[in-house]
Amino acid sequence: MAAVGALTVFTSDRTKGVLEYLMAYGVSPRRLFANFLVAALAAISIVVVIAIGVGVGAYLAVGNHVSTSLLLLLVGYAIPMSYVSGSFAITVGMYWSALSSPREGIGTTIGLAPIFGILPPVATLVLIGVFGATTGITTNGFLLVTGAALALIGLIVLYLLANLGHLLRRERLLSSS
Amino acid sequence: MVSSTLTDAEREASHGVPSISCRSVCSGYLGSEVLKDISFEITAPSVYVVLGPNGAGKTTLFRTIAGILSPSRGTVVIGGTPGDGQTARDRMHYLSHLDGLPDGLTVREALDFYARAVQATEADIDRVLDELQIRELSLRYPGQLSAGQRKRVSIARIFLQQRDIYLLDEPTANLDPKVAKEIRSLILELSRDKIVLYSSHNLYEAREIGRHVIVIKEGRLAIFDRIENLRASRFRLGVRLLNPSDSLEGWPKEGEYFVRELGGPEEVQGVLHDLDVRGVRVREAREMDNPLEDIFA
Numbered sequence: 001m002a003a004v005g006a007l008t009v010f011t012s013d014r015t016k017g018v019l020e021y022l023m024a025y026g027v028s029p030r031r032l033f034a035n036f037l038v039a040a041l042a043a044i045s046i047v048v049v050i051a052i053g054v055g056v057g058a059y060l061a062v063g064n065h066v067s068t069s070l071l072l073l074l075v076g077y078a079i080p081m082s083y084v085s086g087s088f089a090i091t092v093g094m095y096w097s098a099l100s101s102p103r104e105g106i107g108t109t110i111g112l113a114p115i116f117g118i119l120p121p122v123a124t125l126v127l128i129g130v131f132g133a134t135t136g137i138t139t140n141g142f143l144l145v146t147g148a149a150l151a152l153i154g155l156i157v158l159y160l161l162a163n164l165g166h167l168l169r170r171e172r173l174l175s176s177s
Numbered sequence: 178m179v180s181s182t183l184t185d186a187e188r189e190a191s192h193g194v195p196s197i198s199c200r201s202v203c204s205g206y207l208g209s210e211v212l213k214d215i216s217f218e219i220t221a222p223s224v225y226v227v228l229g230p231n232g233a234g235k236t237t238l239f240r241t242i243a244g245i246l247s248p249s250r251g252t253v254v255i256g257g258t259p260g261d262g263q264t265a266r267d268r269m270h271y272l273s274h275l276d277g278l279p280d281g282l283t284v285r286e287a288l289d290f291y292a293r294a295v296q297a298t299e300a301d302i303d304r305v306l307d308e309l310q311i312r313e314l315s316l317r318y319p320g321q322l323s324a325g326q327r328k329r330v331s332i333a334r335i336f337l338q339q340r341d342i343y344l345l346d347e348p349t350a351n352l353d354p355k356v357a358k359e360i361r362s363l364i365l366e367l368s369r370d371k372i373v374l375y376s377s378h379n380l381y382e383a384r385e386i387g388r389h390v391i392v393i394k395e396g397r398l399a400i401f402d403r404i405e406n407l408r409a410s411r412f413r414l415g416v417r418l419l420n421p422s423d424s425l426e427g428w429p430k431e432g433e434y435f436v437r438e439l440g441g442p443e444e445v446q447g448v449l450h451d452l453d454v455r456g457v458r459v460r461e462a463r464e465m466d467n468p469l470e471d472i473f474a
Contacts, residue, residue: 009281012280018277018278025266130300
């Protein structure tokens, strides 16, 4: 959700020529991407704090207590996955936006962004399910699968950012209008 | 390579002002070349009007000089430094045909956003709000502005900080004539003694504001010259009479104008004097063709 907000601004800025002006002032495409990623991470932090605050608060309000499993789920999966999947969504979304022509409807970058964001946690949950079904789920196994998934997704994001100059030509950030 | 011809006064005025030098520049988008082997050198502060039909490569030329696009071949040099370096960028202001006003920011916030990009101050923002008479728009969002107001705000950005080179890509496109004239005056007033590259489709506008003309045709440099050196292939004087029912013998009529081909503009005064002596009451006299039209032929 937070990544969609940042991606909406990115797409609008590209269409309206804001990115073009910033590039004329010497802001590199990589710095532009990095700035939008930072903005998305800040927005993700707000959403995470609110979501966990409300969710855990409600959970405690109905008489439950904070268990080790809950902590493990939050610290080992929910919180890091929120940041990593949000980073993945905004980075892939910006690439997608830059590579595609402006169009209307669900096929727009912004329409597809939630799918980019949901894909990593869903894939991780499927992996945990497969791993659990074949070997029996343990705490270590859970941490191993989620840790590997987080590292892989994080590496993809870093690769996309580090190789922006090779993978995306500058003119892709210019408005086509 | 062609270059701007300097008069003594211009040479003196150009002291310390950076130059623009394009050397065999080829540039374009995604591997397709739009600009083909463009070479010219600008060393004198003046208004250089860049003309050319749609798709000729005017915007690509501006983007390449501004360092937004990298030339696939050739080099752009700004005041002796590479065109894509920060030193060169810090000497230029670029105004694209897009307003570049971010959504969700008021006019004041948008100017603040760009002020940070060029290290301008709050005082600079206040100055341009007054100079461009947009202070009353400060709290409005882009969606609440007319096309003319948006363009005015967009132009305000390039005056947040004085620079020596202004690249203005169709600054008056899609504006009504009154607003276009206002904006033209504003730009010319604020960018005095600077190198101004100004692209336009409007030949009359080009003639009004430019002293030099750069014509791009199919991505190639077709003409680089002083506007007064561009001679029309013919000079036709059109005369509208005070009494529409009168006629002028030997002058074919085109619309409301009686037209006569002359040897040049220097003959106009004599012809009008003759008409006056004959008792012909003239309401308006004008040149029927713009010499710049020939360059599009």
